[in-house]
Amino acid sequence: MLILGIETSCDETAAAVVENGNHILSNVIASQVELHARYGGIVPEIASRQHLLSIESTITESLRTANLSIQDLDGIAVTHGPGLAGALIVGVNFAKSLAYATNIPLLGINHLEGHIYAIELEGFNPEDNPGFPIVSLIASGGHTELILFKGHGSYELIGRTRDDAAGEAFDKAARVLGLGFPGGPAIQRVAKKGLLEILLPRPTIKNSLDFSFSGLKTALLRKAQELKVYPPPIEKTLDKELIANIAAEFQDSIVEVMVNRTLEAIELYKAKGILLGGGVAANSQLRDEMIKKSQVPVLMPNPKLCTDNGAMIAAAGYRRLIQGEFSSLNLDVIPNLQLSYDN
Numbered sequence: 001m002l003i004l005g006i007e008t009s010c011d012e013t014a015a016a017v018v019e020n021g022n023h024i025l026s027n028v029i030a031s032q033v034e035l036h037a038r039y040g041g042i043v044p045e046i047a048s049r050q051h052l053l054s055i056e057s058t059i060t061e062s063l064r065t066a067n068l069s070i071q072d073l074d075g076i077a078v079t080h081g082p083g084l085a086g087a088l089i090v091g092v093n094f095a096k097s098l099a100y101a102t103n104i105p106l107l108g109i110n111h112l113e114g115h116i117y118a119i120e121l122e123g124f125n126p127e128d129n130p131g132f133p134i135v136s137l138i139a140s141g142g143h144t145e146l147i148l149f150k151g152h153g154s155y156e157l158i159g160r161t162r163d164d165a166a167g168e169a170f171d172k173a174a175r176v177l178g179l180g181f182p183g184g185p186a187i188q189r190v191a192k193k194g195l196l197e198i199l200l201p202r203p204t205i206k207n208s209l210d211f212s213f214s215g216l217k218t219a220l221l222r223k224a225q226e227l228k229v230y231p232p233p234i235e236k237t238l239d240k241e242l243i244a245n246i247a248a249e250f251q252d253s254i255v256e257v258m259v260n261r262t263l264e265a266i267e268l269y270k271a272k273g274i275l276l277g278g279g280v281a282a283n284s285q286l287r288d289e290m291i292k293k294s295q296v297p298v299l300m301p302n303p304k305l306c307t308d309n310g311a312m313i314a315a316a317g318y319r320r321l322i323q324g325e326f327s328s329l330n331l332d333v334i335p336n337l338q339l340s341y342d343n
């Protein structure tokens with residue numbers, strides 16, 4: 001069963017063909033990082049325009065790489081939320097046009113569900129290994145959520161950020177430290193050379209599994225000002241060692257909070273495993289610490305499959321298709337779309 005996955009929720013124009021939900025035949029990504037780097041963050045209007053310029057060639061390349069024609073497909077899966085409205089519209093309208101012209105089933109996919117099912121692209125079926133329920137930590141530029149994965153298509157939201165997402169916090173911290181965009185990889189790269197000598201808080205919310213990173217971001221800004229790192233001094237070169245130490249402490253704080261919250265959720269819900277997803281799940285310290293401290297199996301995709309890609313959307317689409325779930329051509333974008341959480 002062949003599924004074309006289309007992903008345009010933010011700044012990556014991505015298309016992939018996946019066979020039977022786990023075999024990647026192609027996975028093409030047209031990145032916009034260089035376009036947005038000069039602004040220090042995603043500019044929605046630029047993202048939408050670039051999706052328009054890239055989507056046809058990206059889908060064509062994914063089919064060519066898979067050595068398939070559009071008529072060989074069994075389904076067309078597309079992200080319809082959450083994400084940037086203008087960016088989502090490009091992908092959804094293109095997918096709807098393809099589905100209408102070819103009479104191939106259309107599958108509207110929640111972006112977060114795509115991150116969850118990215119693990120199946122590594123050959124894991126969570127139902128078999130480690131078995132349900134599983135605590136899934138989805139951490140990216142727009143999301144930091146703990147989801148109890150109770151079965152295929154069955155989820156319960158058990159924790160979320162009350163302000164900044166982890167990826168967003170990394171971006172803002174990198175901007176303060178003059179490390180560029182995207183912030184997560186930049187901070188990780190510099191933090192490897194740093195020492196944990198700069199004290200920053202480990203934000204917690206009592207009697208909750210929720211996250212809050214805005215206070216940590218403010219603490220970083222004040223520390224950078226105190227140490228004369230921000231605003232950057234004009235008359236002298238920044239102390240790279242000091243920058244590395246601040247970056248290391250900031251990363252350590254975010255990782256410690258996410259790991260501890262996830263382990264608390266495992267204990268509270270007697271879950272059988274942990275599943276990581278989202279761009280921040282590519283962070284090597286987060287991956288290492290989660291494995292080191294967890295008493296249950298930790299499932300995590302290859303870092304390349306943690307960031308936005310079409311293959312994860314195709315994998316989620318496959319699950320929808322075999323369950324007989326399709327979308328109509330009235331499918332619309334929902335920028336604040338939530339998973340169909342159980343109460």
